[in-house]
Amino acid sequence: xxxxxxxxxxxxxxxxxxxxxxxxxxxxxxxxxxxxxxxxxxxxxxxxxxxxxxxxxxxxxxxxxxxxxxxxxxxxxxxxxxxxxxxxxxxxxxxxxxxxxxxxxxxxxxxxxxxxxxxxxxxxxxxxxxxxxxxxxxxxxxxxxxxxxxxxxxxxxxxxxxxxxxxxxxxxxxxxxxxxxxxxxxxxxxxxxxxxxxxxxxxxxxxxxxxxxxxxxxxxxxxxxxxxxxxxxxxxxxxxxxxxxxxxxxxxxxxxxxxxxxxxxxxxxxxxxxxxxxxxxxxxxxxxxxxxxxxxxxxxxxxxxxxxxxxxxxxxxxxxxxxxxxxxxxxxxxxxx
Numbered sequence: 488x489x490x491x492x493x494x495x496x497x498x499x500x501x502x503x504x505x506x507x508x509x510x511x512x513x514x515x516x517x518x519x520x521x522x523x524x525x526x527x528x529x530x531x532x533x534x535x536x537x538x539x540x541x542x543x544x545x546x547x548x549x550x551x552x553x554x555x556x557x558x559x560x561x562x563x564x565x566x567x568x569x570x571x572x573x574x575x576x577x578x579x580x581x582x583x584x585x586x587x588x589x590x591x592x593x594x595x596x597x598x599x600x601x602x603x604x605x606x607x608x609x610x611x612x613x614x615x616x617x618x619x620x621x622x623x624x625x626x627x628x629x630x631x632x633x634x635x636x637x638x639x640x641x642x643x644x645x646x647x648x649x650x651x652x653x654x655x656x657x658x659x660x661x662x663x664x665x666x667x668x669x670x671x672x673x674x675x676x677x678x679x680x681x682x683x684x685x686x687x688x689x690x691x692x693x694x695x696x697x698x699x700x701x702x703x704x705x706x707x708x709x710x711x712x713x714x715x716x717x718x719x720x721x722x723x724x725x726x727x728x729x730x731x732x733x734x735x736x737x738x739x740x741x742x743x744x745x746x747x748x749x750x751x752x753x754x755x756x757x758x759x760x761x762x763x764x765x766x767x768x769x770x771x772x773x774x775x776x777x778x779x780x781x782x783x784x785x786x787x788x789x790x791x792x793x794x795x796x797x798x799x800x801x802x803x804x805x806x807x808x809x810x811x812x813x814x815x816x817x818x819x820x821x822x823x824x
Contacts, residue, residue, distance in 0.1 A: 499720075506771070544637070565578055
């Protein structure tokens, strides 16, 4: 964070989830949680990650290869077609397209790192007319680095979102695939290469995404977005009504958070040792279970305390009533005497 770029009131509490997945399922979070990536239905508030976002590269369109390029890790989870929860397709898109590339090297240059396949400098991505944006386990942050390369981005349809996705227009800034089938990118590429007018459209999309990245993904755009989020957050925040209760709640949250994180890390590590897949989610869910368990304990203790206070209050009131009655009786006896 650069000095002077953001105006944040001193002492303002904020919750920021640094994992690459969302946490706030509908109805779960009672306060805004800032996240860099979220599932479309979750309630996390999207914010940009701090770090390099925008680095443009330019190679003249006519000098680019007309194949679609991807080079990346095999970290991937099954993703449904058309960005829905309906799993018509349930394979890892990176693995699928890597296999398709071996079958159709005239259309695809898509390989996974390892087994003799090395990394390619990012600047060399600009040598291809078409760049593939493929999800990993969640959204891939590489999309932001593909948009400013003056190449047409072909993006896998997905329900995973980053902070700027709402401003992107399909067929305006990128072309979607992974919609009707797991190999529909091949028909898309054949269409783009099949007529000069279609390639002109791809070239126009490349220019649009390049302009979009310059306006939105640079430092100024990132910090401007952050400031809007902070300003809105300040409008919602009214401070604790009870300072001691807020202090106790903070201590509880910190204690439970440490316990949940430690337990989640142990479960995740065991999952990997057992040869499991997507063990980040396994660890996350284990941590969530700890939080839920501690929340139930806290709520039960609060209910028992309230019941005990109510009982004590009732006994006290009854005792006072008896004392008032006795006092009245004594006064009457004294008057008669």
